[in-house]
Amino acid sequence: MDQVSLSAFAFLFSELVQYSQKHVKGIQDLEKRLNLVGYRVGQRLLELLVFRDRGSKRDVKLLNALLFINTNVWKALFGKPADSLEKSSEHDDEYMISDNDLVVNRYISIPKEMSQLNTGAFIAGIVEAMLDGSGFPARVTAHTVPVAGFPFRTTILIKFDAKVMDREKRLADK
Amino acid sequence: MSYSRPTSTIPVPRYPNGIACIAVVGKQNNPLLIQTFGNAADQELKYHYLAHMSCDYVDEKLRSGSKSGDLYLGLLCTIESQNVYGYMTNTRVKFLIVIPTTVPTKDSEVKAAFDVIHSAYIDLLGNPFYDPDSTQMVASPRFRARLQTLAAPVAS
Numbered sequence: 001m002d003q004v005s006l007s008a009f010a011f012l013f014s015e016l017v018q019y020s021q022k023h024v025k026g027i028q029d030l031e032k033r034l035n036l037v038g039y040r041v042g043q044r045l046l047e048l049l050v051f052r053d054r055g056s057k058r059d060v061k062l063l064n065a066l067l068f069i070n071t072n073v074w075k076a077l078f079g080k081p082a083d084s085l086e087k088s089s090e091h092d093d094e095y096m097i098s099d100n101d102l103v104v105n106r107y108i109s110i111p112k113e114m115s116q117l118n119t120g121a122f123i124a125g126i127v128e129a130m131l132d133g134s135g136f137p138a139r140v141t142a143h144t145v146p147v148a149g150f151p152f153r154t155t156i157l158i159k160f161d162a163k164v165m166d167r168e169k170r171l172a173d174k
Numbered sequence: 175m176s177y178s179r180p181t182s183t184i185p186v187p188r189y190p191n192g193i194a195c196i197a198v199v200g201k202q203n204n205p206l207l208i209q210t211f212g213n214a215a216d217q218e219l220k221y222h223y224l225a226h227m228s229c230d231y232v233d234e235k236l237r238s239g240s241k242s243g244d245l246y247l248g249l250l251c252t253i254e255s256q257n258v259y260g261y262m263t264n265t266r267v268k269f270l271i272v273i274p275t276t277v278p279t280k281d282s283e284v285k286a287a288f289d290v291i292h293s294a295y296i297d298l299l300g301n302p303f304y305d306p307d308s309t310q311m312v313a314s315p316r317f318r319a320r321l322q323t324l325a326a327p328v329a330s
Contacts, residue, residue, distance in 0.1 A: 040302075
Protein backbone atom coordinates (compact mmCIF):
# COMPACT_ATOMS: atom_id res chain seq x y z
CA MET A 1 0.00 0.00 0.00
CA ASP A 2 1.24 3.51 -0.74
CA GLN A 3 2.56 5.57 2.14
CA VAL A 4 1.82 9.24 2.68
CA SER A 5 4.20 11.52 4.57
CA LEU A 6 2.96 12.05 8.13
CA SER A 7 4.13 15.66 8.19
CA ALA A 8 2.26 16.43 4.96
CA PHE A 9 -0.91 15.02 6.46
CA ALA A 10 -0.35 16.83 9.79
CA PHE A 11 0.02 20.16 7.97
CA LEU A 12 -3.03 19.50 5.83
CA PHE A 13 -5.12 18.55 8.85
CA SER A 14 -3.99 21.55 10.84
CA GLU A 15 -4.99 23.77 7.91
CA LEU A 16 -8.37 22.03 7.84
CA VAL A 17 -8.93 22.74 11.53
CA GLN A 18 -7.87 26.36 11.14
CA TYR A 19 -10.14 26.83 8.13
CA SER A 20 -13.10 25.33 9.98
CA GLN A 21 -12.43 27.53 12.97
CA LYS A 22 -12.84 30.68 10.90
CA HIS A 23 -16.41 29.82 9.99
CA VAL A 24 -17.80 28.60 13.28
CA LYS A 25 -18.81 30.17 16.56
CA GLY A 26 -18.21 27.44 19.07
CA ILE A 27 -16.80 24.05 19.94
CA GLN A 28 -19.93 22.09 18.96
CA ASP A 29 -19.95 23.76 15.55
CA LEU A 30 -16.29 23.02 14.98
CA GLU A 31 -16.79 19.37 15.83
CA LYS A 32 -19.81 19.25 13.53
CA ARG A 33 -17.81 20.75 10.66
CA LEU A 34 -14.96 18.28 11.07
CA ASN A 35 -17.56 15.53 11.31
CA LEU A 36 -19.07 16.67 8.01
CA VAL A 37 -15.71 16.65 6.25
CA GLY A 38 -15.03 13.20 7.61
CA TYR A 39 -18.46 12.10 6.42
CA ARG A 40 -17.61 12.90 2.81
CA VAL A 41 -14.37 10.98 3.10
CA GLY A 42 -16.12 8.03 4.73
CA GLN A 43 -18.71 7.68 1.95
CA ARG A 44 -16.02 7.14 -0.63
CA LEU A 45 -13.79 5.10 1.61
CA LEU A 46 -16.64 2.68 2.36
CA GLU A 47 -17.13 1.66 -1.27
CA LEU A 48 -13.42 1.35 -1.86
CA LEU A 49 -12.62 -0.74 1.19
CA VAL A 50 -15.60 -3.06 0.79
CA PHE A 51 -14.56 -3.73 -2.79
CA ARG A 52 -10.92 -4.29 -1.87
CA ASP A 53 -11.10 -6.16 1.38
CA ARG A 54 -14.51 -7.73 1.55
CA GLY A 55 -14.74 -9.23 -1.90
CA SER A 56 -18.36 -9.65 -2.77
CA LYS A 57 -20.01 -9.52 0.58
CA ARG A 58 -22.10 -6.99 2.43
CA ASP A 59 -22.23 -6.82 6.22
CA VAL A 60 -25.73 -7.55 7.37
CA LYS A 61 -24.98 -8.01 11.06
CA LEU A 62 -24.06 -5.05 13.24
CA LEU A 63 -21.14 -6.75 14.98
CA ASN A 64 -19.53 -7.68 11.67
CA ALA A 65 -19.79 -4.12 10.42
CA LEU A 66 -18.17 -2.83 13.62
CA LEU A 67 -15.40 -5.43 13.41
CA PHE A 68 -14.82 -4.42 9.80
CA ILE A 69 -14.32 -0.82 10.93
CA ASN A 70 -12.19 -1.85 13.86
CA THR A 71 -9.69 -3.81 11.82
CA ASN A 72 -9.83 -3.14 8.08
CA VAL A 73 -10.67 0.56 8.13
CA TRP A 74 -8.20 1.39 10.87
CA LYS A 75 -5.52 -0.65 9.11
CA ALA A 76 -6.17 1.13 5.83
CA LEU A 77 -6.08 4.56 7.48
CA PHE A 78 -3.44 4.15 10.17
CA GLY A 79 -1.62 0.92 9.44
CA LYS A 80 -2.79 -0.87 12.58
CA PRO A 81 -6.12 -2.09 13.94
CA ALA A 82 -7.87 0.02 16.58
CA ASP A 83 -6.88 -0.62 20.15
CA SER A 84 -10.21 -1.79 21.44
CA LEU A 85 -13.86 -2.27 20.62
CA GLU A 86 -16.22 -2.26 23.59
CA LYS A 87 -19.92 -2.47 24.15
CA SER A 88 -21.32 -0.12 26.74
CA SER A 89 -22.80 -1.88 29.74
CA GLU A 90 -25.41 0.76 30.51
CA HIS A 91 -26.90 1.33 27.06
CA ASP A 92 -27.61 -1.47 24.63
CA ASP A 93 -27.13 0.69 21.57
CA GLU A 94 -23.75 2.22 22.42
CA TYR A 95 -20.37 0.94 21.32
CA MET A 96 -16.91 2.41 21.73
CA ILE A 97 -13.81 2.16 19.58
CA SER A 98 -10.66 3.42 21.29
CA ASP A 99 -7.28 4.40 20.03
CA ASN A 100 -4.45 5.20 22.39
CA ASP A 101 -2.70 7.56 20.04
CA LEU A 102 -4.86 8.82 17.22
CA VAL A 103 -2.62 9.92 14.37
CA VAL A 104 -4.72 12.98 13.57
CA ASN A 105 -4.43 14.19 17.16
CA ARG A 106 -0.75 13.52 17.56
CA TYR A 107 0.40 16.98 16.58
CA ILE A 108 -2.53 18.90 17.97
CA SER A 109 -2.59 20.25 21.50
CA ILE A 110 -5.93 21.57 22.61
CA PRO A 111 -5.86 24.91 24.51
CA LYS A 112 -7.39 24.92 27.99
CA GLU A 113 -10.48 26.90 26.94
CA MET A 114 -11.40 24.22 24.45
CA SER A 115 -10.70 21.16 26.54
CA GLN A 116 -14.03 19.69 25.42
CA LEU A 117 -12.93 19.59 21.82
CA ASN A 118 -11.47 16.53 20.23
CA THR A 119 -10.38 16.89 16.62
CA GLY A 120 -10.92 13.15 16.28
CA ALA A 121 -14.37 14.38 15.22
CA PHE A 122 -12.94 13.98 11.73
CA ILE A 123 -12.48 10.27 12.29
CA ALA A 124 -15.89 10.10 13.93
CA GLY A 125 -17.30 11.50 10.69
CA ILE A 126 -15.58 8.80 8.66
CA VAL A 127 -17.00 6.08 10.93
CA GLU A 128 -20.46 7.64 10.81
CA ALA A 129 -20.44 7.67 7.00
CA MET A 130 -19.37 4.05 6.85
CA LEU A 131 -22.10 2.94 9.21
CA ASP A 132 -24.74 5.14 7.54
CA GLY A 133 -23.83 3.84 4.10
CA SER A 134 -23.96 0.21 5.18
CA GLY A 135 -27.44 0.65 6.57
CA PHE A 136 -26.69 1.17 10.28
CA PRO A 137 -27.53 4.81 10.95
CA ALA A 138 -25.82 6.10 14.07
CA ARG A 139 -24.58 9.18 15.89
CA VAL A 140 -20.82 9.09 16.26
CA THR A 141 -18.73 11.41 18.41
CA ALA A 142 -15.13 11.56 19.60
CA HIS A 143 -14.12 12.02 23.23
CA THR A 144 -10.86 12.21 25.12
CA VAL A 145 -10.75 9.60 27.81
CA PRO A 146 -7.35 9.59 29.52
CA VAL A 147 -6.25 6.28 30.93
CA ALA A 148 -3.17 5.40 32.95
CA GLY A 149 -0.21 5.51 30.57
CA PHE A 150 -2.16 7.02 27.68
CA PRO A 151 -3.16 10.59 28.46
CA PHE A 152 -4.38 11.22 24.94
CA ARG A 153 -6.52 8.16 24.43
CA THR A 154 -9.44 8.96 22.16
CA THR A 155 -12.69 7.08 22.30
CA ILE A 156 -15.12 7.10 19.41
CA LEU A 157 -18.60 6.70 20.82
CA ILE A 158 -21.17 5.14 18.48
CA LYS A 159 -24.85 5.38 19.33
CA PHE A 160 -27.07 3.43 16.97
CA ASP A 161 -30.60 4.42 15.98
CA ALA A 162 -33.49 2.50 17.48
CA LYS A 163 -34.35 0.99 14.07
CA VAL A 164 -30.95 -0.68 13.90
CA MET A 165 -31.33 -2.31 17.30
CA ASP A 166 -34.83 -3.53 16.39
CA ARG A 167 -33.54 -5.08 13.20
CA GLU A 168 -30.68 -6.78 15.02
CA LYS A 169 -33.10 -8.28 17.50
CA ARG A 170 -35.32 -9.57 14.72
CA LEU A 171 -32.39 -11.06 12.84
CA ALA A 172 -31.07 -12.70 15.98
CA ASP A 173 -34.41 -14.26 16.80
CA LYS A 174 -34.92 -15.76 13.37
CA MET B 175 -6.25 3.39 -12.15
CA SER B 176 -8.40 0.44 -11.32
CA TYR B 177 -8.58 -1.57 -8.14
CA SER B 178 -8.30 -5.31 -8.33
CA ARG B 179 -8.94 -7.99 -5.80
CA PRO B 180 -6.11 -10.44 -5.23
CA THR B 181 -6.68 -13.20 -7.79
CA SER B 182 -5.42 -16.70 -7.29
CA THR B 183 -5.99 -18.74 -10.40
CA ILE B 184 -8.62 -16.68 -12.16
CA PRO B 185 -7.87 -16.63 -15.89
CA VAL B 186 -8.05 -13.44 -17.92
CA PRO B 187 -11.69 -12.40 -17.59
CA ARG B 188 -13.81 -12.38 -20.68
CA TYR B 189 -16.87 -10.17 -20.71
CA PRO B 190 -20.26 -11.04 -22.16
CA ASN B 191 -20.18 -10.35 -25.85
CA GLY B 192 -23.44 -8.66 -26.56
CA ILE B 193 -24.30 -6.31 -23.73
CA ALA B 194 -27.31 -4.29 -24.77
CA CYS B 195 -27.44 -1.89 -21.86
CA ILE B 196 -25.75 -1.01 -18.58
CA ALA B 197 -27.79 0.82 -15.98
CA VAL B 198 -26.62 2.38 -12.73
CA VAL B 199 -29.41 3.02 -10.25
CA GLY B 200 -28.91 5.03 -7.08
CA LYS B 201 -29.95 4.49 -3.49
CA GLN B 202 -33.48 5.76 -3.87
CA ASN B 203 -34.00 3.85 -7.11
CA ASN B 204 -33.25 7.00 -9.08
CA PRO B 205 -31.50 6.40 -12.40
CA LEU B 206 -27.88 7.59 -12.39
CA LEU B 207 -26.87 6.34 -15.79
CA ILE B 208 -28.57 4.29 -18.47
CA GLN B 209 -26.35 3.57 -21.43
CA THR B 210 -27.23 1.44 -24.41
CA PHE B 211 -24.78 -0.09 -26.86
CA GLY B 212 -24.64 -1.48 -30.33
CA ASN B 213 -27.92 -2.22 -32.06
CA ALA B 214 -29.95 -1.15 -29.11
CA ALA B 215 -28.72 2.42 -29.17
CA ASP B 216 -31.99 3.72 -30.56
CA GLN B 217 -34.25 2.17 -27.94
CA GLU B 218 -33.22 4.14 -24.86
CA LEU B 219 -36.73 4.54 -23.55
CA LYS B 220 -37.34 0.79 -23.54
CA TYR B 221 -34.26 0.29 -21.39
CA HIS B 222 -35.38 3.01 -19.01
CA TYR B 223 -38.54 0.98 -18.39
CA LEU B 224 -36.57 -2.25 -18.10
CA ALA B 225 -34.28 -0.75 -15.48
CA HIS B 226 -37.26 0.56 -13.54
CA MET B 227 -38.97 -2.83 -13.54
CA SER B 228 -35.79 -4.57 -12.46
CA CYS B 229 -35.61 -2.48 -9.30
CA ASP B 230 -38.60 -4.39 -7.97
CA TYR B 231 -36.84 -7.67 -8.67
CA VAL B 232 -33.79 -6.42 -6.82
CA ASP B 233 -35.91 -5.61 -3.78
CA GLU B 234 -37.47 -9.06 -3.93
CA LYS B 235 -34.06 -10.74 -4.07
CA LEU B 236 -32.89 -8.72 -1.08
CA ARG B 237 -35.88 -9.58 1.04
CA SER B 238 -35.62 -13.27 0.39
CA GLY B 239 -31.90 -13.95 0.48
CA SER B 240 -30.11 -11.35 2.55
CA LYS B 241 -28.43 -13.68 5.02
CA SER B 242 -25.30 -14.08 2.94
CA GLY B 243 -24.97 -10.46 2.00
CA ASP B 244 -23.58 -11.21 -1.42
CA LEU B 245 -23.17 -8.27 -3.77
CA TYR B 246 -23.82 -10.23 -6.97
CA LEU B 247 -27.56 -10.87 -7.30
CA GLY B 248 -27.51 -13.06 -10.38
CA LEU B 249 -30.11 -13.27 -13.10
CA LEU B 250 -33.02 -11.14 -11.93
CA CYS B 251 -35.58 -11.67 -14.65
CA THR B 252 -36.11 -12.19 -18.35
CA ILE B 253 -38.29 -9.62 -20.04
CA GLU B 254 -38.99 -9.54 -23.78
CA SER B 255 -36.09 -11.90 -24.53
CA GLN B 256 -33.61 -9.79 -22.56
CA ASN B 257 -31.80 -11.17 -19.52
CA VAL B 258 -31.29 -8.71 -16.68
CA TYR B 259 -28.46 -9.36 -14.22
CA GLY B 260 -28.18 -7.40 -10.98
CA TYR B 261 -25.46 -6.35 -8.52
CA MET B 262 -25.80 -4.16 -5.47
CA THR B 263 -22.98 -2.38 -3.68
CA ASN B 264 -22.69 -1.81 0.04
CA THR B 265 -24.24 1.63 -0.26
CA ARG B 266 -27.33 0.35 -2.09
CA VAL B 267 -26.24 1.56 -5.51
CA LYS B 268 -27.37 -1.00 -8.06
CA PHE B 269 -25.84 -2.00 -11.35
CA LEU B 270 -27.90 -3.76 -14.02
CA ILE B 271 -26.61 -5.45 -17.14
CA VAL B 272 -29.09 -6.30 -19.89
CA ILE B 273 -28.10 -8.98 -22.38
CA PRO B 274 -30.37 -10.42 -25.07
CA THR B 275 -31.15 -14.08 -24.49
CA THR B 276 -29.71 -14.99 -27.87
CA VAL B 277 -26.16 -14.35 -26.59
CA PRO B 278 -24.69 -17.28 -24.62
CA THR B 279 -23.30 -15.90 -21.35
CA LYS B 280 -21.58 -17.48 -18.39
CA ASP B 281 -22.13 -16.32 -14.82
CA SER B 282 -18.41 -15.74 -14.32
CA GLU B 283 -18.30 -13.40 -17.31
CA VAL B 284 -21.14 -11.33 -15.94
CA LYS B 285 -19.48 -11.20 -12.52
CA ALA B 286 -16.26 -9.99 -14.12
CA ALA B 287 -18.21 -7.28 -15.95
CA PHE B 288 -19.82 -6.15 -12.68
CA ASP B 289 -16.40 -5.94 -11.06
CA VAL B 290 -15.28 -3.56 -13.79
CA ILE B 291 -18.38 -1.42 -13.34
CA HIS B 292 -17.90 -1.37 -9.56
CA SER B 293 -14.29 -0.33 -9.93
CA ALA B 294 -15.29 2.42 -12.40
CA TYR B 295 -17.93 3.59 -9.90
CA ILE B 296 -15.35 3.75 -7.11
CA ASP B 297 -13.14 5.86 -9.34
CA LEU B 298 -16.11 8.12 -9.98
CA LEU B 299 -16.60 8.47 -6.21
CA GLY B 300 -12.96 9.46 -5.87
CA ASN B 301 -13.81 12.63 -7.75
CA PRO B 302 -14.31 15.29 -5.03
CA PHE B 303 -16.74 17.15 -7.26
CA TYR B 304 -19.12 14.24 -7.49
CA ASP B 305 -21.80 14.17 -4.81
CA PRO B 306 -22.80 10.59 -4.11
CA ASP B 307 -26.14 11.74 -2.72
CA SER B 308 -27.15 13.69 -5.79
CA THR B 309 -30.18 12.54 -7.76
CA GLN B 310 -28.94 13.75 -11.13
CA MET B 311 -27.60 11.61 -13.91
CA VAL B 312 -23.87 11.01 -13.90
CA ALA B 313 -22.16 13.47 -16.22
CA SER B 314 -18.61 12.14 -16.01
CA PRO B 315 -17.31 11.35 -19.49
CA ARG B 316 -14.60 9.11 -18.06
CA PHE B 317 -17.11 6.83 -16.36
CA ARG B 318 -19.12 6.55 -19.57
CA ALA B 319 -15.95 5.80 -21.54
CA ARG B 320 -15.04 2.97 -19.15
CA LEU B 321 -18.47 1.43 -19.65
CA GLN B 322 -18.14 1.87 -23.41
CA THR B 323 -14.89 -0.13 -23.53
CA LEU B 324 -16.50 -2.81 -21.39
CA ALA B 325 -19.39 -3.27 -23.76
CA ALA B 326 -17.37 -3.02 -26.95
CA PRO B 327 -17.78 -6.21 -28.95
CA VAL B 328 -14.73 -8.45 -28.63
CA ALA B 329 -13.06 -8.93 -31.98
CA SER B 330 -12.59 -12.69 -32.21
